[in-house]
Amino acid sequence: MVQKLSAAVVENIQATPTVHLIRIASGDGNPFGFNAGQFAMVHVPQPSGKELPRPYSFASSPLEKRYFELCVKRVPGGPGSNYICDLQVGQQVSVSGPFGLFGLRDAEPEIVFCASGTGVAPFKSMADQLFAQGTGRQVWLLFGVRSQQEIIYHKEFTELAAAHPNFHYHPVLSDTELGDWTGERGFVPDLVERLFGANVGGKEFYACGVPIMVEKTREKLLHMGVRKEKIFAELYH
Numbered sequence: 001m002v003q004k005l006s007a008a009v010v011e012n013i014q015a016t017p018t019v020h021l022i023r024i025a026s027g028d029g030n031p032f033g034f035n036a037g038q039f040a041m042v043h044v045p046q047p048s049g050k051e052l053p054r055p056y057s058f059a060s061s062p063l064e065k066r067y068f069e070l071c072v073k074r075v076p077g078g079p080g081s082n083y084i085c086d087l088q089v090g091q092q093v094s095v096s097g098p099f100g101l102f103g104l105r106d107a108e109p110e111i112v113f114c115a116s117g118t119g120v121a122p123f124k125s126m127a128d129q130l131f132a133q134g135t136g137r138q139v140w141l142l143f144g145v146r147s148q149q150e151i152i153y154h155k156e157f158t159e160l161a162a163a164h165p166n167f168h169y170h171p172v173l174s175d176t177e178l179g180d181w182t183g184e185r186g187f188v189p190d191l192v193e194r195l196f197g198a199n200v201g202g203k204e205f206y207a208c209g210v211p212i213m214v215e216k217t218r219e220k221l222l223h224m225g226v227r228k229e230k231i232f233a234e235l236y237h
Contacts, residue, residue: 004043004096005031009087010067016150018074019118020085021059024093025067032068034058036125037103037234040070043094044083051094054080057208057234058098059121061128071121071152102208102234104130110138110203112196114188114217117145117152119209119236124153126206131164140168142195144188144213147175170195188213189220200226208234 011023025031032040038058043051060069074085087093104111104126111130113123120143130139145151151171161169172184172191184191188209196203205221207214214233221231 002096002099003031004094006092006094007031009089009091009093012085012087012089015071015152018150019152020072020074022070022072022084022087023060023067024070024095029065030060030068032058032098034062034068034098035103036062036129037122038098038100039122040068040095040097041099042070042080042084043096044080045094046079052079053096054084055099056084057100057102057118057121057125059124061125061132063129063132071118071124073118100234102206102232104206105204105232108202108204108230109136110140112140112192112203112205113142114192114205114207114209114213115141115143116188116209116213117150117236119207119213119234120152122208122234123206124156127157127160127167131160131167136166138166138168140195141170142188142191143169143171144191144209145171145173147173148179148181187216189216192217192220193224196224198225200224204230204232206232209236211235 007024007026010025013021015021039055041053056070058068059071072084075081115123157169161167207217
């Protein structure tokens, strides 16, 4: 059921030079019973007295009851992102939710998450829930950003992969000057093809991020023979 309430910021973590992780809680902790993949609406106050609604995916697991976490990229001149990234601990913020139908299916033994930038947020929520509850499914995360310093949740995903052999973490960087980076280079759609080739059977593919990445990934998957009903997407602008 959708709720609207005023809740307090309990932590504001600068995860990368441009991305903040905002943890929000009511007096009783996390006020929303959401599904991994859904989003909250933050209502940004305006000089006119009206509110500007801005959607952000829940990045924390639905099992986390102390707070919910939003992953927000600061956009120069952006009225929503700058307000949210500047929120102080203890400050009240108007939020509503949960919204959205993006979420995990349970039809195939393998899950492939394809993310760019803050589009990784719903997959952080999904992965945390899956492995906290226990899963025998193979879970892949292909995560595209420009440079190494922009990899959100790198420590958390690295630790998750070390603890669970069925979690396969592949950050891929698009910057042409990557110094000592020895990992994947390029873009998510190309990495999809390199990793899976014609071996796409038994997999569900989920894409979230900027529209061009999502559309190129969808095109690549269809070209590789993935049926369209096995591709699920959420666009971030």
